[in-house]
Amino acid sequence: QSVLTQPPSVSAAPGQKVTISCSGSRSNIGNNYVSWYQQLPGTAPKLLIYENDNRPSGIPDRFSGSKSGTSATLGITGLQTGDEADYYCGTWDGGLSAPYVFGTGTKVSVL
C-alpha cells in the first residue's frame, strides 16, 4: 500500500483543466522533490515533471507541477484525448521500507 495518496480518477471535457493531488507526509513529500509520470495504455511510464515543477525537454507547458508542504499537484490544461492515461507521483521517503515511493495512481478520462 502506497504512502502517497492520489484520487483514483479525474475527468473533464476536451479543452478543460484537471488537477491531480498527491498527498504524503513530512518524511516524503515534505522533505523531497516530487516527480510526475504519465503512463499511456499499454506503454511504459514517461517522466512529465521533475523537482516539483520542472518539465523535461519535449513536455508541453500544458503540464505543470507544484508542491506545498506535504502535498503536490499536477495540472493539465487544454485537455486532449491523448492525455487519457494513468498518472503517478513519486518521491523519496526517508522513513519507510522503500527509499523511493510512487503514488497510488490517477486515471484521467477525457469526456
Add this chain to the structure above:
Amino acid sequence: QVQLVESGGGLVKPGGSLRLSCAASGFSFSDCYMSWIRQAPGKGLEWLSYISGSGYTIYYADSVKGRFTISRDNAKKSLYLQMHSLRAEDTAVYYCARGEGGVGFDSWGQGTLVTVSS
C-alpha cells in the same frame, strides 16, 4: 537517443529464479544511476532497487531485500536483476529506468513480463 531494452522475463514456478537484463544505449551508462521498477497486472508502480554508476551504492525495497540482487556491467552497458525465491506476488512487468529518482526517472525500457505460477 537513450534506449533501454529489458529481456529475460518469462514463466517461472514459485521458489524459482530468474535473471533480468537491461541493455542501455545512447548515453554514458557508467555515469548514471539505474533502477528497477515493477508493475503488477492492473496495479501501480513499485520501486525495487537502484545502483550507482560505479556499482558501489545499492538500495532495495524491503519487499525484495534478500531475494533480489541488482548489478551492472558498465563495459557491456547492461543492468541486471537476479531474482530468487520468486513468489506469485512477484508477477509483474519489470522496467529498468535511468536515474535514482531524485530528478525523476527520465528514461524507461519497454518492460519485461515475469509470471510466477505453478
